[in-house]
Amino acid sequence: MKKFFKGFKDILKRCFKLIKYNIADLILFEIIYKSFILFAVLFCEDLFKYAVKISGITHLTPDNVILMIKNPLSAVICIILVFIFVYLTLLEIFGIIIYFESAKNRIKLSFIRIFTEAFKRSFMIFKPRNMFIVFMVLLFPLSNIYLTSGYLNSVRIPEFILDFIKENVILSIVYIIILILIYIVLFKYIFSIFEIVINKTDFKSACKKSSKILKGKFIKSVSYFIMFMIFQLLLTxxxxxxxxxxIILKIKLFYTGTDIENYYWLCVTSFNNFFSVLLSIFILIFNIAFLSVLYYGYDVIEDDHYILKNKKRFDCKSILKTVVKYIVIIMILLVYSDTFYLNVPILKGFRVWTKKFGK
Structure with missing residues (x-):
């Protein structure tokens, strides 16, 4: 057990080293990606509305969705939309993997270079031999594992279906078995994505390599990942x-009057908005960083050359560029947090606590 925790501590150490190597450009890549995806989603919404319109449906409901699928052109548009969403999901994942690969090799890539490389490599999914990666990506939201920060992550099984399953014991057992199988398949072949991005192999060969990498290490890797999820939860x-x-201490010491409660909730809401944006960026980055460390560690057994050993040199120009990048990042995130809010269960759970404690 002591050896297990020591290994986990070592993995965490390597995670942080990979992330912090050129973190300003990584965050800027995430900001560009989120801006790009907003425009892409608007286009997809218009395309979906057109698919509904040509199928002769006024309002789409669970009852008449089959009518839409029966229309050939609507069905083709829906398939195209699925591929677009998979492409957008992989665009982000590919970009982060490219960043970690360059960090491992101690190469600094600009955020524009990361985005263009990810944009080009993501087109690999449209090759016939890589088509099956679409089904793997579609399993991400069903697994409830945060492997994308895009809109695909918000896709969930409807509540009325889950309620119906819970009411039936047999269906509940079948549902649990299916979930377990999804977790096994996902984790067994998760390194296939790294193989496709880094070594540009086809999906079938990548799956074989992923399975080979995890041979004899599957349970250990899953245990590490579960511990990492718990660590993220506790840290958050x-x-x-x-x-x-x-916030409570600041208000108690420096503010008085009738508007104190309103100011308190203003501070809490501002923090929730800003922190939810940060979470939407960093949870995925941390998860892929963790998987990257496992991938590099297992793929290069006993070879620790990828652990970064930076020789810090004073470079006035480089420091100035970094400072400017961080100022731009903070300004964009502040603006972004005012217009974008991600519902984070942890933050929602604290609202009741803060209301009681604040009073």
């Missing part, structure tokens, strides 16, 4: 608690 809870306590 710690940050939220510290932030809320700071």
């Amino acid at each position: 809870l710690f940050i939220v608690i510290i932030a809320y306590l700071f």
